[in-house]
Amino acid sequence: MGMMAASRLALLVSAALGALLGLPLSAASFTFQADRMETVLAKGRERTLLSGNAWVRTEQNEIRADYMELTGADFQFIRCRGAVRVVNEEKGIELESQELYYDRQAEVLRINGTVVMVDRKNELVVKGGFLEHWEQSEQTVIQIAVRILKKDLVCRAEYARYLRPESRLELSGMPVVNRKGDEYRALKIFVDLDKDTIRMEGDIRGRVTSEGTEEEAGPEGQEPPAAPEQAAPQEPAPEAPPGGAQPDKDVGGPP
Numbered sequence: 188m189g190m191m192a193a194s195r196l197a198l199l200v201s202a203a204l205g206a207l208l209g210l211p212l213s214a215a216s217f218t219f220q221a222d223r224m225e226t227v228l229a230k231g232r233e234r235t236l237l238s239g240n241a242w243v244r245t246e247q248n249e250i251r252a253d254y255m256e257l258t259g260a261d262f263q264f265i266r267c268r269g270a271v272r273v274v275n276e277e278k279g280i281e282l283e284s285q286e287l288y289y290d291r292q293a294e295v296l297r298i299n300g301t302v303v304m305v306d307r308k309n310e311l312v313v314k315g316g317f318l319e320h321w322e323q324s325e326q327t328v329i330q331i332a333v334r335i336l337k338k339d340l341v342c343r344a345e346y347a348r349y350l351r352p353e354s355r356l357e358l359s360g361m362p363v364v365n366r367k368g369d370e371y372r373a374l375k376i377f378v379d380l381d382k383d384t385i386r387m388e389g390d391i392r393g394r395v396t397s398e399g400t401e402e403e404a405g406p407e408g409q410e411p412p413a414a415p416e417q418a419a420p421q422e423p424a425p426e427a428p429p430g431g432a433q434p435d436k437d438v439g440g441p442p
Contacts, residue, residue, distance in 0.1 A: 221238060225238075234258045251270070253270050267287040339366060346360040355378065356376075356380065373389055
């Protein structure tokens with residue numbers, strides 16, 4: 188479908204949805220387009236389905252997906268499936284997944300399944316199996332096989348909370364932090380991305396790597412084994428006189 192046809196379809200869809208809601212076209216708070224549209228008018232099941240290169244632009248986000256379902260008053264709820272991509276240019280946030288639920292009024296994004304979030308402002312990449320993001324407070328909760336990547340920093344956990352305004356991470360669920368080759372483990376780990384500090388609580392363990400060596404905390408009170416003793420060098424045997432002559436010996440008896 189060409190750009191002109193897509194734009195024309197977007198206008199037709201906007202007009203149709205505005206008519207269904209009894210609202211003027213200018214009252215719509217977002218724009219959208221797609222290759223196909225289906226509207227369900229059954230009472231209690233009202234919804235609009237967009238499929239084929241579906242695209243929606245809300246107050247803050249640009250959302251693309253293979254399939255979208257718009258429900259609720261003023262299309263408050265948006266459900267997406269297939270090649271979902273969300274871009275918030277103002278805040279520098281990007282999301283990619285296979286499904287998405289978005290509440291426009293509450294400004295909450297929720298994703299079940301593999302998700303990747305890129306924070307270009309803080310140069311951070313977040314991966315996990317579940318994500319919930321509150322746009323007003325800019326807080327994000329990530330769960331299931333969480334991976335957080337930043338220059339010289341790799342974090343792993345089963346649960347993480349990202350407080351973006353404070354540039355702070357809270358990790359739990361077998362958290363591990365690798366920073367410049369050093370590894371830290373604890374029950375809870377807190378990372379301040381601005382101050383470049385790490386705070387840990389409970390069952391703390393770590394491995395620190397210095398240049399050419401690696402030091403690891405072991406059982407308490409255990410000293411490293413001593414180096415084996417070297418055998419003393421043996422003195423060399425005296426050399427024989429030149430020519431093979433034997434040294435004189437004193438022989439007993441009369442002269």
